Amino acid sequence: MKREKLRAHAPLDEPKPVTDLRVRQIRARDLLRGDLEGPDLEQHVEESVLTTTMHKALGWGRANSIFPATFGLACCAIEMMSIVSPRYDIARFGAENLRASPRQADLLILSGRVSIKMAPVCRRIYDQMLEPKWVMAMGACSSSGGMFANYAVVQGADKFMPVDIHVPGCPPRPEAVVYGFNKLQRMILGNPDPGWRKRYNGAGTEEWAREATGEASPEEIAAYEAARDLAATHESSRSQASRGGRA
Amino acid sequence: MPDAPGLELIAKELNDAAEGSVLGTYHEHGEACLIADPDRILDILRWLRDTPSQEYRFLSSLHGVDYLPAKPRFGVVYELLNMPRVERLRVRAAIDDPGGEELPELDSCVELFPGAEFHEREVYDFFGIVFRGHPDMRRILMPEEYVGWPQRRDFPLGGEPVIFTRDEPAMPRWYE
Numbered sequence: 147m148k149r150e151k152l153r154a155h156a157p158l159d160e161p162k163p164v165t166d167l168r169v170r171q172i173r174a175r176d177l178l179r180g181d182l183e184g185p186d187l188e189q190h191v192e193e194s195v196l197t198t199t200m201h202k203a204l205g206w207g208r209a210n211s212i213f214p215a216t217f218g219l220a221c222c223a224i225e226m227m228s229i230v231s232p233r234y235d236i237a238r239f240g241a242e243n244l245r246a247s248p249r250q251a252d253l254l255i256l257s258g259r260v261s262i263k264m265a266p267v268c269r270r271i272y273d274q275m276l277e278p279k280w281v282m283a284m285g286a287c288s289s290s291g292g293m294f295a296n297y298a299v300v301q302g303a304d305k306f307m308p309v310d311i312h313v314p315g316c317p318p319r320p321e322a323v324v325y326g327f328n329k330l331q332r333m334i335l336g337n338p339d340p341g342w343r344k345r346y347n348g349a350g351t352e353e354w355a356r357e358a359t360g361e362a363s364p365e366e367i368a369a370y371e372a373a374r375d376l377a378a379t380h381e382s383s384r385s386q387a388s389r390g391g392r393a
Numbered sequence: 394m395p396d397a398p399g400l401e402l403i404a405k406e407l408n409d410a411a412e413g414s415v416l417g418t419y420h421e422h423g424e425a426c427l428i429a430d431p432d433r434i435l436d437i438l439r440w441l442r443d444t445p446s447q448e449y450r451f452l453s454s455l456h457g458v459d460y461l462p463a464k465p466r467f468g469v470v471y472e473l474l475n476m477p478r479v480e481r482l483r484v485r486a487a488i489d490d491p492g493g494e495e496l497p498e499l500d501s502c503v504e505l506f507p508g509a510e511f512h513e514r515e516v517y518d519f520f521g522i523v524f525r526g527h528p529d530m531r532r533i534l535m536p537e538e539y540v541g542w543p544q545r546r547d548f549p550l551g552g553e554p555v556i557f558t559r560d561e562p563a564m565p566r567w568y569e
Contacts, residue, residue, distance in 0.1 A: 263536045295552025297543040298535070 201336065208252070208278060209334040210240040212327075215251035217271065220258025222285040222317040229327075234320040239327060248274040253330070255323075256309075259287035260300045272307045280330055283309045284323060286316045340377055349377030394480050400425040403447070403482070410444075411436040426483040431469075434486045435500045441473060441482065442505055449473035449482055452502070455512035457520035461546040465489040467497050467522055488522065501527040519544035 173190050176182040182190060218226060229236045236242055245251040248271045260268055272281065283303045286292035289312040291301035303309055310333065313326035329339055343349040395403060397420040404415045404427060414433040419426050429437050441449045451474040458468040471484040488497040501524035503510050513524045514533040521542035524530060532539060541548055556567050 262539075263534075291552060295550065295555070297541075297548070297551035299552075301553045 205335045209331040212239075212241045212252045212280070212331070212334075213243050213245045213250060214241055214253040214255055215248055215271065215275070216244040216246050217248075217254060218257050219260060219264065219268075220287065222257035222287070225317045225320050226255055226257040226284060226323060229320045229323050231320075234324055236324055236327065239324070239331065241327065248272075249276060251275055252278065253280050253282060255282045255284050256288040256303050257284045257317075259292060259294050260303050261298050262300055263298075265300050265303075265306050268303070269306050278334075280310045280334070281307060282323075282326060282330060283312045284315075284326075285318055286314065289314065292316060343377060349374050394423060395425045395482060396420070397425075400427070400482075403427070403441075406444075407437060407440055410440050424481070424483060426485055429484050429486045431486040431488050431499055434469075434471075434484070435502060435505065437484060438471065438473075438502050438505050441484070447475070448477075449475050449480075451476055452506035452509055452512075453481075455502075455509050455516065457516035457522055457544070459520060459544065459546045460487075467520060469499055469516060469522060471502070496521045496523045498523045498525055500525050503527055518542075521545065 173182060173186070174194075177187065177190055218224075228234055230242050230244060241253070248254075252275070254268075254272055254275065256268065272279070281303075283289045287294060287299070288303045289309075291299055293316075295301070300306065311326050311330045313322055315322050318326070332339055340349065400418050400420050403425075404418045407415050407427070411433060414430050414437050415427055416430055417428040419428070427437070441447050452471060453474045454470075454472040456470050456472075458470060460466055460468060465487040467488045467490060469486045469488065471486075473482045473484065474480070475482075486499060488499055490497055499522060501509070501513055503513065503524075504526070510528065511533060513527055514529070514531065516522050517524065517527075517530055518532040518534055519542060531537060535543065543551075556564065561567065
């Protein structure tokens with residue numbers, strides 16, 4: 147009797163979005179029993195199933211459950227530690243779980259200067275991490291050597307391991323680390339922020355592709371063009387998406 | 394802290410006990426220093442440690458210095474401390490650079506002050522001064538396969554050259 151009343155509230159021949167939770171529950175029960183048929187069934191499926199690509203689903207899962215490694219190098223580590231505190235609360239982005247083993251970690255935060263004695267250790271920890279894995283160079287020292295232009299410190303961590311994101315600062319505030327982390331999440335989702343490449347129209351002009359002397363090699367030219375094409379496709383897809391969203 | 398006459402007295406007594414081992418003294422900023430003959434550094438340290446009127450029983454620090462371009466080039470400085478009287482005395486041994494690949498050498502004082510072991514390793518690590526008779530003469534802070542003696546004055550500073558905006562006019566087309 148009650149159900150009849152509720153059904154009267156949601157006429158079957160008009161497929162408009164069902165907002166009443168009780169109605170949705172009753173429909174779901176009908177579906178399981180096999181009673182739901184016709185446009186009713188179609189509407190129910192349309193409203194409750196989401197389609198996506200495997201890549202996007204994986205990226206979504208990975209980006210929102212990154213486990214950073216518990217690994218501090220120097221003074222930046224103090225700032226890194228506070229990102230899990232309630233004030234900065236990186237748990238909002240699913241990364242509050244700092245793993246004590248590189249085997250369980252996805253993200254290595256190089257928080258501080260890397261001395262030449264520590265570089266093999268960092269590299270080893272990176273090698274021990276399971277794929278997929280990401281590296282954040284936090285602060286000036288691990289990005290470029292910082293103020294330690296001397297015999298004991300490696301001038302930038304990307305000399306011995308691939309770095310996905312650099313966070314500037316000396317040391318960066320925890321907000322900056324969280325911001326860099328959000329950029330990393332966007333990168334994992336397949337939607338990287340082109341940053342300075344967009345601002346200065348500089349996609350494909352990265353310095354590693356430029357040879358100081360002589361002609362560029364065919365590989366370098368290919369890398370150039372690939373980077374430029376990638377940036378162009380990203381740009382067009384983004385602008386299309388934003389236009390579609392507004393319309 | 395022995396005052397200037399006290400320091401001269403110590404030097405005289407030392408020279409009487411171990412002939413010609415003290416080359417000079419100086420007393421500056423209220424700090425007393427004996428300049429020692431590097432070949433007889435152990436005699437001096439032992440005398441300062443064991444003589445009843447001296448009893449500098451604690452080696453609070455041992456460090457190396459590079460005085461390039463002065464000759465002799467290297468110095469090893471011993472900071473001695475008499476704990477009951479709270480008196481400090483500095484002993485400096487000046488060593489010449491043998492030149493080439495050869496390393497300067499000095500007697501190890503680990504038998505007198507066991508705490509000097511790590512200090513001497515550090516001096517070896519950064520200045521390349523070998524301590525004869527040291528039980529374990531290897532690098533302590535730098536990686537073991539490191540080449541060179543990084544705190545010597547003729548060692549390159551390292552790092553990478555950085556162009557600042559203020560230097561750009563002085564170096565046109567530096568980026569090429």
